[in-house]
Amino acid sequence: MAEELLALREQLLAEATCPVCLDVFEQPVVTACGHSFCGQCLAAVLGDPPRAAACPQCRAPLEPGSQRPIRSLGNMAGLARSLEEEAARPRCPQHGEALALFCEPCAALLCAPCRDGPEHRGHRVRPAEEAARELQKKLRRNLLYLQEQKKKLNHRGDEKSEDLQVTVRLELQRVAESFEELQQCLEEQKETLLAQLEQMSHKLDSNSGEYTRRVLERQSLLDTVIAQIREKQEQPAVEFLKDVGTILSSCEAAMAPIPEPVSPELQKSIQNLTEKSQQVVAMVDKFRVNLRSEIDWGRREQVTLDTETANPHLILSKNCKTVRLGPEEQNLPDSPKRFMQWCSVLGTLGFTSGRHYWEVEVGEEGWWAVGVALESVPRKEPLALHGSEKVWALQEDWRGQYSTICKTPHPLALRENLQRIRVCLDYEMGRVTFYNAKDLTQILQLEATFSERVFPYFLLYLKETQIRVCD
Numbered sequence: 340m341a342e343e344l345l346a347l348r349e350q351l352l353a354e355a356t357c358p359v360c361l362d363v364f365e366q367p368v369v370t371a372c373g374h375s376f377c378g379q380c381l382a383a384v385l386g387d388p389p390r391a392a393a394c395p396q397c398r399a400p401l402e403p404g405s406q407r408p409i410r411s412l413g414n415m416a417g418l419a420r421s422l423e424e425e426a427a428r429p430r431c432p433q434h435g436e437a438l439a440l441f442c443e444p445c446a447a448l449l450c451a452p453c454r455d456g457p458e459h460r461g462h463r464v465r466p467a468e469e470a471a472r473e474l475q476k477k478l479r480r481n482l483l484y485l486q487e488q489k490k491k492l493n494h495r496g497d498e499k500s501e502d503l504q505v506t507v508r509l510e511l512q513r514v515a516e517s518f519e520e521l522q523q524c525l526e527e528q529k530e531t532l533l534a535q536l537e538q539m540s541h542k543l544d545s546n547s548g549e550y551t552r553r554v555l556e557r558q559s560l561l562d563t564v565i566a567q568i569r570e571k572q573e574q575p576a577v578e579f580l581k582d583v584g585t586i587l588s589s590c591e592a593a594m595a596p597i598p599e600p601v602s603p604e605l606q607k608s609i610q611n612l613t614e615k616s617q618q619v620v621a622m623v624d625k626f627r628v629n630l631r632s633e634i635d636w637g638r639r640e641q642v643t644l645d646t647e648t649a650n651p652h653l654i655l656s657k658n659c660k661t662v663r664l665g666p667e668e669q670n671l672p673d674s675p676k677r678f679m680q681w682c683s684v685l686g687t688l689g690f691t692s693g694r695h696y697w698e699v700e701v702g703e704e705g706w707w708a709v710g711v712a713l714e715s716v717p718r719k720e721p722l723a724l725h726g727s728e729k730v731w732a733l734q735e736d737w738r739g740q741y742s743t744i745c746k747t748p749h750p751l752a753l754r755e756n757l758q759r760i761r762v763c764l765d766y767e768m769g770r771v772t773f774y775n776a777k778d779l780t781q782i783l784q785l786e787a788t789f790s791e792r793v794f795p796y797f798l799l800y801l802k803e804t805q806i807r808v809c810d
Contacts, residue, residue, distance in 0.1 A: 348422050355412070355419035358396055359384070363423070364416035368406040372399040375412055441470035525623070532616055539609050543601065550600035557597055564589045637694025637765070642686040642795050642808050648676045648718075649684040653799065659687075662797060663805040680721045686795030686808075689714060696763040697795060698776050698809040701735070703756060705804030708734035708744055711764055711771055712796035713789070724748075730796055731771040731785045733760065737801060745785050753782065759809065764793060776809075 355363050359380035366378040374396040376384075381401075384392050389403035429438045429448065436450035443463045454464050465473075567586050601609075643659040654665040662684055671677070678684065686697075699709050708724075710732025716722065717729070724730060724744045732744040733751075741751040759776035766789050773782040797806050 348419075351415070351419050352423065355416040363420050364412060367409050367412045367416060369409045369412075370394055370399075370401055371405045372397055372401075375409060376406075378408070381406055439467050440464050441467045443470070528619065532619060535612055536616065539605075539612060542605060543609075546600050546602075546605065550597070553597050557593070560589070560593050564593045637696060637763070640688055640695045640697045641810065642688060642697040644797070644808065645676070645685050645687045645794075647674050648678060650678040650682045652682050653684055655684070660810070661805065661807045662799065664799045664802045666802065675718065677718060679719050680717075681724075681798060682800065683712075683722075683796065683798045685712065685797075689792035689794045690764060690766055691792050692766050694763070694765045696761055698759060698761045699797075700759050700807040700809055701757060702803070702805045703758070706735065706737045706800035707804050707806055708732040708796075708798040709760060709762060709806065710744065710773075710785075710796050711762070711793050714792040714794060716796075724798075731787055732796060732798065733773045733783055734798075743783060743785065745787075751783060757782070762795065766793065 352363070357364050357367070357377045357380055358374070359376055362377075364375070364377055367375050368378050368381055369375050370381070372394050374394055376395065380395075382389070384395055385401065385403055386392070391403070392401050393399065394401055430436065431438055431450035431453060434450050434452040436452060438448035438450055440449040440451065440454050441447070441464065442449050442454075442459050443465065445459065445462065447459075448467060449459060449464060453459060564586070567589065571583065571586055644655050644662055646655055646659060649655055649662070649671075651668045651671045652665055653662050654669075655662050664682055676685075701707055701709070710730060712730045712732075715729065722729070724732075724734075725748050726746055727744060728746050730744050734742050734744050735757070736742070739756065741753050741757070743749055743751065755775075757775060760782070761774040761776045761779070763772040763774065764770075765772070769787045769789055770784060771787060772784045774780065775782055795808075799806065
C-alpha cells in the first residue's frame, strides 16, 4: 500500500510540474494550444515587452494575451507541494510518523505516538513550527547579545593589553632610571669615602715620616749627650763646672718625650672614618643580599613549627622554632594532621603560589631531613621516602652522608658539613632549591609539579638530632 501511495505521489508531482522550470507550478496558465506553464515562465518566453513567440512544448504560435489562468491546476500544484513537504518531513525511527511535535523539557522532536508515551507524558509539547518560531526568536536574541559581548570582550581585551603594555614600559623606564640613580649615588659615595681614606693614609704616611725623623734626631742627640757626660765626668771640679749647665740643658732636651706618631685627634678621626666605612660596606652587603633575595629567592618567611602535625616523639620549643627527638613518646591528642609513623613535623605556613625561602640550622651530629611536603603527605601510614612523590628534601644520615628525598633519590658529594641551610620554594616553576647559607652556594635543586598546598617539612631520626628554624 505504501508503494502505491508513493507511485501516486510521484504521478501527481509529474502532472503538477512546469515543463520550463521543472518545478511545481506557480500561478499556472494555459495557452491556446492547450499546454500549461508557470505564469512567470511563459512571461519570460514572451519577453518584455511581450511579443509573439513559439510554444516551448509544441512550437505552436503564441500571441501575447492569449494565455488564461488555470486555477484547478494551481490547486493541484498546491496539493502536490504539500505532499512533497510532508514527504520531506523527518520521520520517527520508532513509529514511522512525521516528527511534527517538539518536547520542550527534553528539547526533542516527537511524533504523535511518542507524545503519548511514558517518557514524555506530562511534558509541555508544542507543534514543531510554533516551537521553531519561538526558539528562532530566542536564538536571535542570544545571537545579538553574544555579538555585543564579543565586541565588548575584544574591546576590553585590547584595552587591558594596552594598559599592561604601558605599565611594563613605564616599569622598564623606572627600573632603568632607579638603577642609574643608585649607581650614581653609590659611585659618589665610593669616591667620597675613598678620598677621605686616601687623605687619612697620606696623613699617616706624613706623620710616620716626621716621627722617624724625630727619632733619628733624638738618637743623635742621645749619643752626643752621653759622650759629653762621660767626658765631663773625668774632668777636675773647676773644669767640670765650667759648662755643666749646657750639658744639663742637653740632658733635659734628650729626656723630653717624643710626640706620638699618631695624635689622639688623628686616631679618633681615623676610628670614626673606619666605623663609617664599615657601616657603608655592611649596608651595601645587606642591600645586595636583600635585593638578590627578593629577585632570586622571593619572600623570606618566618616559619614556625605546627604542633598539631608533630609526631609524639618530637619535642618543640615554646616559640615553636626548635625541634628535637625526645627519649619517649608523649601523650598528645590525636589529630588527622599529626604524623604517627615518622618523626616529622610541618611548618604552619602553606603555599599555593609565589616564591618563598627560609633558613634552618642543623647540628653537627644527627640524622635529619629538611625540605617541603604536599598537604596530602601520609600522616598515619608509613611514608616511602625513597621514591616519594609527596616530599622533596635534603637528608643527612648517621654516617654524615648527604642525599636527596624525592621521586628519584640520589647521593650527594659535599665538601663540607652543612650547618645552616636556605630552603627556596618556587611554586609556579616547580622547584625546590637548597643553598649553603654560609656562602649562598647552591647545594641542590629538585624539580616538581605542585597542584596543592606545599608546607615546610622537617624529619628527625636520632635522639641527638636537633633542627632550629632561623629568624
